[in-house]
Amino acid sequence: MAVAAAYGPTGDIIAPCGKCRQVIFDISPDICFVVREPNGLTTRTAKTLLPLAYDWRAAEQRQRIYMWEGYEPVIRSGAKRQTIRIDDPFRPGPAELVFERSSGEVTVIEAIVTEVRSLSRSELTDDDARRDGFDSLNDLHRALDQHYPGLSDYSTVDVVTYELPPPDGGV
Incomplete structure (x- = not known):
């Protein structure tokens, strides 16, 4: 046409x-x-x-959350239940966690974003660190410095919490 x-x-x-x-x-x-x-x-x-x-x-499509391939095991185990993002907006609802491997392979895990909180980096807590798969708040801050060089204590971050559906599709 x-x-x-x-x-x-x-x-x-x-x-x-x-x-x-x-x-x-x-x-x-x-x-x-x-x-x-x-x-x-x-x-x-x-x-x-x-x-x-x-x-x-686009509003009807699942949002895609791109993750570092090294996080896949801790996400699948349930140890990592959130991600912290800068200028990468998400909303509660269906999502896909996408892992683009260095080999070129792509793995997608279905998820549901349950909450998005915006706060300053200095307001992150030990609980935030644990939900993000880290042993301590210091470990989380080191990872943030690696992923977002130059991020200040006053920078706004979005804490994106998600759940994976049960493996059998049940409740």
Whole structure:
């Protein structure tokens, strides 16, 4: 399917306005617009013409939480039940914990984000450290320094707590 916009008085093909791009994007991001480029007419998808569009479909997808591959065993064992993030917003609801291995293999674990708390790094507690799979608050701070160099005591962090569904799918 392709759509073209034309300038009324001349009938020349013109680029669609932002509102038209968004309306077509809402129908399907893969619909093509006919547009004029320096070498003539060509087609571009609504997604290409509106790269940072509001996409209601994204809200229906599971959020993906990318994790370091070394955390997988402690997550599976239940020793790590949260992650601390900077400028990486999450919300309560279904999620996927994604481990991209150095080998190129990707492992995904289903999870449910149960809580997201925003606080300053200095407000983190020993309980936060334990839920994050660390023996002490000092160990947690060392890991934060490794993952987020230059993070100050006053930087805002998001503490993302999650649960894994029971292995048998039961309650």
